[in-house]
Amino acid sequence: xxxxxxxxxxxxxxxxxxxxxxxxxxxxxxxxxxxxxxxxxxxxxxxxxxxxxxxxxxxxxxxxxxxxxxxxxxxxxxxxxxxxxxxxxxxxxxxxxxxxxxxxxxxxxxxxxxxxx
Numbered sequence: 319x320x321x322x323x324x325x326x327x328x329x330x331x332x333x334x335x336x337x338x339x340x341x342x343x344x345x346x347x348x349x350x351x352x353x354x355x356x357x358x359x360x361x362x363x364x365x366x367x368x369x370x371x372x373x374x375x376x377x378x379x380x381x382x383x384x385x386x387x388x389x390x391x392x393x394x395x396x397x398x399x400x401x402x403x404x405x406x407x408x409x410x411x412x413x414x415x416x417x418x419x420x421x422x423x424x425x426x427x428x429x430x431x432x433x434x435x
Contacts, residue, residue: 320378321413322361325406329354331383332399346396
């Protein structure tokens with residue numbers, strides 16, 4: 319859940335960057351605004367799922383997001399930001415994949431315990 323909140327936080331920073339009057343790329347800003355809301359929704363779904371099943375939510379401190387996506391010699395600011403977004407999505411996916419494997423292993427251990435009782 320924390321990884322989804324972090325992703326939302328980063329997308330909000332991207333939205334703010336591209337919405338600035340000195341950058342002025344409103345369609346890209348709107349894309350990152352949509353992504354921020356989507357990731358926030360995922361985090362809230364995880365939070366709801368956790369509490370409905372008797373769990374406790376523990377939110378962790380977040381590092382500040384990157385705020386500048388200045389163009390380089392070879393890349394536009396948009397390309398810099400979209401590459402950051404791709405890295406972010408890979409990180410979110412990896413976190414969810416690890417969670418899935420962890421749950422699978424826990425279920426396997428429980429199943430083995432039940433079979434050998």
